[in-house]
Amino acid sequence: MQISFTGKTALVTGAGSGIGESIATDLARAGARVVVADIDFAKAEVVAERIVKDGGQAQPGTGDVADPAAVEALVAEAVAMGGGLDLLVNNAGIGGPLMPLGEYPLDGWRRVMGVNLDGVFYGMRYAIPEMLKRGKGAIVNMASILGSVGYANAGAYVATKHALLGLTKTAALEYAAKGIRVNAVGPAFIETPLLANLPADVKQALAASHPIGRIGRPEEVSALTLFLLSDQASFINGSYHLVDGGYCAQ
Structure with a gap:
């Protein structure tokens, strides 16, 4: 199956590394004009x-999403680059503090909400009017396996990813x-900079928590994301697709 985005313009947030970098790279290889957006401009520039x-x-x-x-400025940049906006991947996200809810820092809660949930809303809020001018568009919101299950000590992150799915379904309707189609992708633990500095035993434990026996790769998330953005997925809307090595089947 050949996927082409020739003539289309895409905005990918959190694209300076990891999953976002892989998505931006693959979109460009498939012919799209891509705005590589990241809070760290140096990383975005390198990609x-x-x-x-x-x-x-x-x-x-x-x-900062x-x-x-x-976010409005990033959308405007994409429109200026391609004369309009066709594709949006709301990928930027942070993990936040790992603490029980009864001890969770208020500033940490607000920051995770701001990036992981507000940022997705802002992306759609400013991108959708531009897509309507084209009469067509596709959006993928990057959720997580934690959009469907809980995870102790990650209350803010889990809350944002659950809420993101509701936002995705509402926008799709x-x-x-x-x-305009809107879908969500739910990766499990993926080999990204967020995991790079973990001790070896912790990474081994994470790998073992997936029935497939390993941590995922960014390109595996990108492959599904590009399909959902493509015309081949024209009848897929408002849904949530896991890339999790069987994690949520347990």
Whole structure:
């Protein structure tokens, strides 16, 4: 199955590393013009430069997705790059503190909510009007296995990912008849910078928690994301797709 995004413009947040980097790279390889957005501009710049060096079309963008003005500016950058916006991947996210709810720091709670939930809302809030001008669009919101199950000491993260699924379904219902599809992807533990510094025994334990016996790879999440963004997935809307090595089947 050949997926092509030739002539389309995409915005990917959190694209300076990990899953977002893989998605931005694969979109560009499939012909899309990509705004590689990350709170760390240096990382976004490196990814965008590598895409261009490989023959793709990309430019870096930066901003904190918890800031609505920053997200609005990123959408405007994508529109300026391609004359409109066709694809959005709300991938930026943070883990936040790992503490029981009775001890959870209030500033940590607000920060996780701001990035993981508010940031997704802002992305759709500013991207959807531009997609409506095209008469068509596709959005993927990056959830997690923790959008469907709990995880001790990660209350803020779990809450945002559950809420993200409700937001995804609501947006899908509101805009399906207007040509815009909205879906969510739920990765399990993936080999990203977030896991890179974990002790070896902790990583082994995480790998063992997946029936498939290993941690996932960014490109495995990207492959599903690109399919959901493509016209081949034209009848898939408002749904949640796991990339979890069987984690949630347990």
